[in-house]
Amino acid sequence: MKWFLDLTTRNKLFAGFGLMIVFLVTVIATAYTGIAAIQASQKSLYQKDFANAQDLMFLRSEQNGVRVALLNMMLLARQSDRDIWQQDIRQRSQLIAETTQRLLERNRHDARLSGRLEALGTVQAAFAQTRDGQLIPLIHANRTDEARALAAGIQEERYRRMRAIAQELGDAAVERARGAVAESERRTAQTVRLFIGVGIVAMALGLTMVLFLNRIIAAPLRAIADSAGRVAAGDLTADIPVDDRRDEVGLLVTAFRRMLENLRRTTHEIHEGVNVLSSSSSEILATTTQVASGAAETATAVSETTATVEEVKQTAQLASQKARYVSDSAQKASQVSQSGRRSVDEAIQGMNRIQEQMESIAGSIVGLSEQSQAIGEIIATVNDLAEQSNLLAVNAAIEAAKAGEQGKGFAVVAQEVKSLAEQSRQATGQVRAILGDIQKATSAAVLATEQGNRAVEAGVRQTGETGEAIRLLAESINEAAQAATQIAASSQQQMVGMDQVAQAMENIRLASVQNVAGTRQAEVAAQGLHELGVRLKQLTAQYTI
C-alpha cells in the first residue's frame, strides 16, 4: 500500500483511469466482436438464404410465365402472335437457365441443396425438351388438341414437380434464414449480457477508485484546508502531523508545515518588530513633541534675539559716540602722561638724596655700636674687679674667723665689702644686659637702614620703571586714540552690519515660524505612525503563536 501512496498523483490518476480505459477497451472489443458476428450473420442471411429464396421465387415466376405463354400460344391462332409468345418463352427459358445455373453455382458446397437443384434442373431440362421438341411444333402445326393433351399430361406433371421442388427449396431457405436470425438474436443477447457484466465491474471498480483516491488525496487536502482555514482565522498554533509520503500531497503537507513554521516565526518576529515599532513610534512622537516645543521656544528666542539685535544696534550707535569721546580723552591723557614723566624724574632725584641720607645714618649707627662695644670692655674690667673684691672679702672673713673674737668687727667689714662686690657684680650684669639690648637695637637699626637703602634702591628702580611705564602708557594712549578713531569708523560699519543682521534675523524668524509649522506636521505624522504601530500591534495580537 505504501508504494501506492508514494506514487505521484499523476501516476495514481493514470493508474485509476488506465484501469477504466482497459475496461472500456475490453467493452469496445467485446462490442466489436459481437457486432461483427451479427453483421456476418446478417450478411450470410442476405447473400445466401435470402438470394436463394428470391431466385427460387423468380424461377417459379418465370416457369409460370413460360406456362402462361404456352397456354397463350395454344389459345392464339395467328402465327404472329404465337411467335411473340414463343419469343417470350425463349427469353424466359434463358432466364430460368441462368438463374438455375446461379443457384447451382452459389450452393455448390451444400450437397443436399445442390442435389435437389440437380433434380430440378433435370426436370426443367426434360420440360424444356418436351416443350421445344414436341409441343411447340404441334402448336405450329395447329394440332392443338394433341398439344393440349401433351400439355395437360406429362408437361403438367413435370411442372408440378418443378413447382414442388422450388417450393420445397424456398421453404428450406426461409427456414434457414429464420435460424440465422435466431442465432443473431442469441448472440446479441449474449453481447448485451457481457456489456452489463463488464459495466457493473467497471462501475464498481470506478467507485472504489473514487473512494480510495478520496481517502488518500482529498482527505489530507481537506485536513490541510482546515489548518489553512485556522491559519486564516489567525490561529497559528495548528499542528500538522508529519507525513513522509513522497507524492504531491506529502510534499504539500511538508511544504505547508514549513510554511506554517515560517509563518509562525515570521509572525513572532513581526510581533516583536511591531512592538519595537510601537515603542519607537511612541518615542518618536515624544521626541517630535519635544522638537515642536523646542521649535516654538526657538521661535520665541529668535523673536527675543531680533529685539536684542535692535538694542545692539542702538548700543553700537552709542559705542560710536563713546569711541569719539575716548579718542578725545586719549589726547588729554597723553598730555597728562607727559607731565607724569617729568614728575617721575624729580622723584628719582629725591630718591637718590634719600639714599645718601640713609647711608650716613647707617655709618652713625655703626659708630654707636662700636662705642657701646668699648663700654662693654670697660664693664668687663669692672666685673673682674668686683670678683676680686669678693674674693678679698672672703679672705678677710677667713682671716677674721681665724682671729676669733678680736676679728669680729673685721668680719662685719669683710661682709660689707663682699656685699658691695656683689652689688657691683649685679650692676655690671645689668649694664651688660643693657649693652646686649643696645647691640641688638643697633643691629636692628643697621638692618633697618640696609633694608631702607634697598627699599630706596627698589624705589629708584620702580620709579624708573614707572617712568618707562608712563612713557609706554603715553604711547599706548596715542595708539588708543588712533584705535578709538578706527573704532568709531568700525562702529559705523558695524551699524550697517547690524542693519543687515536685523534683516537676517527677520528672515530667521520667518523660517522658524515655518519650522514650527513643519514640526507640527511632523508631530501629526508621528501621531499617525504611533497609531499605526498600535493598530499593527492589535493586528499581530490576533495571531496566536
Place this chain on the structure above:
Amino acid sequence: MKTGEKASPGKQGPPVDWHAVRQRLEKARGAIEHAWTPSSAETLRVLMARAQALGRVPDPAETPGEHLDVVEFVLAHERYAVETRHVREVAPLENLTPLPCTPAFVLGIVNLRGEILSVIDIKKFFELPEQGLTDLNRIIVLQSEGMLFGILADAIAGVRRIPAAAIQPSLPTLTGIREAYLLGVTPGRLVILDAERLLTDESMIVQEQVAG
C-alpha cells in the same frame, strides 16, 4: 610732593615724630651726664633702704653653744663647706700647669704669689659623676702643719657660722669614700667636708716613680 605722598603709604602708618625723638635724645644725654650725682629722689630711696636695714631687729645675736665657722663654695651645682680654720685663703685659679704622672684627681700645680700649690679636683677624688662642664675658676687653699694644697671650686659663696647642733650626721645613703670625708649635712643641704681628713689623707701624698 608726589614722591613723599607715594612713599608714606608703603611704610608704617604714622609719620615719625621728630620732635619727640629729639626730646628723648636730650633726656638720655641728661641722664648720662647726671649719673654720678644721684637725684634727690634716688638719694632719698637709698637713705630709706639703709634706715630700714638699720632699724631691723638683729638676728638673735649669737645662739649659745658650739659654732662652726665654714667657707661655703659651689661645686658641680652642689653646695659644700669646709671649716675656716683649715682654710688659709681663697684665690682665683690662674696659670694652671698640668702635672704628668699624677692621679686623675690632681689637676696640676699653680703659682700663688711665689708659692707652688698642687690643685685637687675633689669631684674626681670622691669619684662623683661628671655633671657637665663647670666654671672651676676658684681655689680654696687648705693648710695644715705638714700639708698644703688647693681644691677647685666653681664659686665661693662666703664665710658662714653654723651652729654645731644643726649639723646632722652623714646620710645613710652616702657610702664609700664620700662618707669617710663628711662631717655632716645641714638642713639647708649644705655638705660639710672634713678638711682635716682630707689634709691628713695618705692618698694625697703622691709618690710616683716613673721608670727611666
